[in-house]
Every structure is written in C-alpha cells, then in structure tokens.
Amino acid sequence: MKIRAARVIVCCPARNFVTLKIETDEGLTGLGDATLNGRELAVASYLKDHVVPCLVGRDAHQIEDIWQYLYKGAYWRRGPVTMAAIGAVDTALWDLKAKSAGLPLYQLLGGKSRAACMVYGHAQGRDVEETCDAVSDHIEQGYRAIRAQSGIPGIEKAYGIAGAKFYEPAEKGLPGETVWSTERYLDFAPKLFERLRQKFGFEHHLLHDVHHRLTPIEAARLGKALEPCRLFWMEDPTPAENQDAFRLIRRHTVTPLAVGEVFNSIHDARDLIESQLIDYIRMSVTHAGGISHLRKVAALAELYQVRTGCHGATDLSPVCMGAALHFGISVSNFGIQEHMPHAPLTDEVFPHAYTFKRGFMHPGEAPGHGVEIDEELAAKYPYDPAYLPVARLEDGTLWSW
Ligand code: GCO
Ligand code: MG
Numbered sequence: 001m002k003i004r005a006a007r008v009i010v011c012c013p014a015r016n017f018v019t020l021k022i023e024t025d026e027g028l029t030g031l032g033d034a035t036l037n038g039r040e041l042a043v044a045s046y047l048k049d050h051v052v053p054c055l056v057g058r059d060a061h062q063i064e065d066i067w068q069y070l071y072k073g074a075y076w077r078r079g080p081v082t083m084a085a086i087g088a089v090d091t092a093l094w095d096l097k098a099k100s101a102g103l104p105l106y107q108l109l110g111g112k113s114r115a116a117c118m119v120y121g122h123a124q125g126r127d128v129e130e131t132c133d134a135v136s137d138h139i140e141q142g143y144r145a146i147r148a149q150s151g152i153p154g155i156e157k158a159y160g161i162a163g164a165k166f167y168e169p170a171e172k173g174l175p176g177e178t179v180w181s182t183e184r185y186l187d188f189a190p191k192l193f194e195r196l197r198q199k200f201g202f203e204h205h206l207l208h209d210v211h212h213r214l215t216p217i218e219a220a221r222l223g224k225a226l227e228p229c230r231l232f233w234m235e236d237p238t239p240a241e242n243q244d245a246f247r248l249i250r251r252h253t254v255t256p257l258a259v260g261e262v263f264n265s266i267h268d269a270r271d272l273i274e275s276q277l278i279d280y281i282r283m284s285v286t287h288a289g290g291i292s293h294l295r296k297v298a299a300l301a302e303l304y305q306v307r308t309g310c311h312g313a314t315d316l317s318p319v320c321m322g323a324a325l326h327f328g329i330s331v332s333n334f335g336i337q338e339h340m341p342h343a344p345l346t347d348e349v350f351p352h353a354y355t356f357k358r359g360f361m362h363p364g365e366a367p368g369h370g371v372e373i374d375e376e377l378a379a380k381y382p383y384d385p386a387y388l389p390v391a392r393l394e395d396g397t398l399w400s401w
Contacts, residue, residue, distance in 0.1 A: 001026050001060045001100055006052045006092075008034070008044045011378035014343035015170060016040050016386060017317045017350075019373055020047055020088040022096060024060050030096035031373060032088030033286045033323070036080055037170055037315035038387045046085045050074075055089065061100075063093045067292050083264035083289045090290025091323045091369070099368040105323070106363060109295070109330035116360035117328040119312070119339035120145035120207055120232075124161050127151055128195050135196060135204075142358030145205035145232055145336055150192050154184045157389075159211045159401070167340075168314060170386040180213060180391045180399050186222060193229035205232035205336075207258075212236045212400040213391070216245040223253030232336070233258040233280055233309065239400055240268070246277035256280065261311035264288050266297050273301050280309035280335050286320040287311070291327055298331045307335030314340045318350035322371035325354050325363035337361065349378045 002025045009019045018034040034043045051070060058066060070086045071077060098105040106112060121143045125131035131150040138146045149160030149167075157178040160167055189208070196206060208231060214222060219237030226234060235258040238245050249257065258280035263269055264287050272278045281301050288294050298308055308331060310324045321339075328334045339361060342350075352371040353364025364370045391401040 001028070001096065003055050003058050003060050006055050008047045008052070009373060009375060009378060010040060010044050010383045011349065011381050012384040013345040013349040013378060013381045015168065015314060015346065016383055017346075018044050018047075018088075019317065019319060020092050021373065022055070022060065022089070022092040024096060026100070028096050028099050030060070030092035030094075030099065030368065031319050031371060032091035032095070032290070033317040033319035034084045034088035035286060035315055035317050035320075036084045039081065040383065042081050043084045046081050047088065051085050051089060060093055060096050063090060063097065063292060066090075066093065067290070071289070078265045078267070080262075080264050080287060083293075084287055087286050087288065087290035087293070090292050091285055091319065094291050094323070095368040102367050104363065104365050104367060105326035105369045106330045109291070109326060112329050113332050114329060114334065116357075116362045117325055117334060117337045118144055118359060119337045119356070119361050120147050120205065122147050122149070122160070122167060122340055124149045124167050125151065126161060128192055131192065132196065132199055135200060139200070139204060143204070144359040145207060147207040147209060147338075148192065148196055149209060150188075152181075152185055152188045155179065155181055159213070160209060169388055170315065171389060172384065172386050175387040176389040178389050178391050178401070179394055181394055182214060182218060185213070186218060189222060190225040190229070193226055193231070197229050202230060207232045207235065209235040210237045212239045214238050216248040220249045220252035223249060223255035223257075226255050227253060231255055235259070235282070236261070240272065243271040243277065246272055247275070250277050258282050258309050262287070266293065266300065269297060270300070273304050273306050276304050276306070278306060280307050282309050282311050284311040284316055284320060285323040285327060286316050291323055294327060295331070298327075298333060302333040305333070307333045309335045310337050312338030312340060314342055314346070318342060318347065318352050319369070319371045319373075322352055322354050322363060322369040325361055326369055329363055345381070349374050349381070
C-alpha cells in the first residue's frame, strides 16, 4: 500500500483545525489531526513544505519506520510544531492500516481492555452557585466525572469561564490580555470545592485545572487545602518545564496530580513518571507524536501505576478524539478522557463513529479510527486567525495563562 498523495486541509467550522489526509494507491484515505491552537499555520507549513514531499511513494504500512524517519531524519528533534506534524502522519497511517484490515483501530492496538472510556465534562459558572448549577446539569447528562471552574471574586476574566454555554479557549483577533491574582484564587478555590462537596456529596469525581498559574509551594498549599474534598485530580498546578518542581508539591499533598497537555515527547514526562511525581499523564495523540508515541508513554507510565488522562479540549479535532478513544479503550492503564463537546458545525464537518452515553464514550466499530472529513463543507469555512489570551499579574507582570 503506497502513499500516493497527502494533503493539508485548514478549515474553521466554529474554530480552526488542521487536518492531514493521506491517500494510497489502493484508494484508501487516512486522517490525522495537526491542530496547534493559535499556531495552526506553522504546522500546516511544516507538513506541506517539509513532510509531505518525503512521504509520497513510501509504504503506508511502515508506521514505525516512517515515525523514526520523520523524528530522527529531521535532525531537529521534538517541539510542538514538529511533533504535531508527526502525530498527524502517524494517526493517518494507523487509520489506513486499520481500514485496510477492515477493523476498528483498537483491534490493532491489542483489542479492548474495557467496555468504554470514562470521560469528564466541563462545568463552569461566573460564581459558585452558577458552577453548582453547571455541575448539576452534567450529573443529569450522566457524567461520572466533572471538572469545575468558577469565576473568582475580584478577577475579571478567570480561566475556563465563558459567557457562552461552552468555554472556548481561543479568541478571534490578536491575543487578549487578562489579569490574574494568585492571592484571590488561593483564597477562593477551596471554598468552591467545599460547597460542591456539601451540595453533591462524594458520589461523582470532581476535577480542577489550575492552568499552570501557581508556584510549586503555592500549588502544595492548594493541594493540601483541597484534600478533604478528595479531588480526582488537580491539573497543571505549576508549569512543568522543571519536572523537579513536582517533588516539592508531592511532599506536601496527597491530592492526585495530572500534567502534560503541553508536552510533546516522552522526555518531557520521563522524570515525572519514573519518580512517581504525578498520577495522570495528559499528553494527547495530536500533540505527542501520534498513537505510536503515546503508546510508549503509556507503557512507561504503566510501570509506575500512572494512568492516562488525555487532553480533549475543543482545539483537538474530532479526528484526535476518535484516535484517543481507540487508544483509551485498548491501553491497560487508561484513567479518564477529557470531553469538551465540539460545536455542532465542527461535528458536521467531521462525521464520526464515536458516541457518548451516560458519562462514557465508545470509539465505535467503523474500520480505522472512524472519523472522516466533509471537504466540501470544510471549504466553506476558511481559516480565521485566533489566539489564546495572555495573563498578567495585577502589577502588569506577564504570567502563565
Ligand atoms: C484543558 C486545557 C485547555 C487549554 C487549551 C489550550 O484542560 O482542557 O487546559 O482548555 O487551555 O487546550 O489550547
Ligand atoms: Mg488543562
């Protein structure tokens, strides 16, 4: 099965997506997601100008060799742009291999390890009571696990809160600026979760995303304060370039930790996993070099009882979600999958076999990863520049958003 052509499709059905479509001489097509929020065209160019010319004519079955060729062969290793591009090629090749076998992808990954993948939804509100309403709404929809984010008194635009029903991280135009106050947040966050536990008890899993905003000692303090609320996880409590930072947090708290949505290589996570500094690894199929590389991360994590908790925000396309569910249903140390439903228009452009039922998702039984693209419809929604916001402290210091 030879690669005949590969095309990069950039479109904006409700938000921007970069999709790689590989075609073979046997007439099969495979899809991979290469969306890097706010930096989409850099990956599109990397694919179009540097990767696709090297793919044409290769045997589409040689997934591992092509992965190594693109990784080692480029000389310049790692990085979000490179790894998103490699991830898209890898995902498209797994899709093709499964389609040529006539099997759903999970069968090629060792078969099912569970009946379906538990997912968590996003509950958000402008204040505690609105967040309570959103949690209750998610419980009604059947979610077993819910991430809760709330507006914070004294902070105009807190992370994860939207005016609209669904929170969408990227905004049209140049990056917006938001103001952050660690003091106000640390004062407020434990009160939010105390109220949620008081109202809903302990039957449902609650999660929370700190979004890289705290220093290690502040994160330790928050983890400790949240212990009575027994969170499923506290996510990205501090930036993780310095993996050692998590030793300090770990020494002070038993609140489980989840890290890795911005990682792109196993090396970003190695010490965190081997030293058992985290409980969940959040790397995604799209940003971490595809299914092949993510399986290696999961295999390393399995040795240390670290479980997967893949990033699944709306900036990962339905192609990523399809692939993530095949990965999740097959891998032995699956933990949970993030689920931020896409806009109806996004779902229309990317018809898919995966389904949601009472808090669990299933990848479906279609051959491949089960996600396609309606190119004609996609062409009606051209790229529309959008960026993630930046954050500053109250005195103007640039901070982690
Ligand atoms: C999450 C994330 C996202 C990111 C977004 C950036 O946990 O879902 O933190 O909401 O902010 O993916 O592009
Ligand atoms: Mg996050």
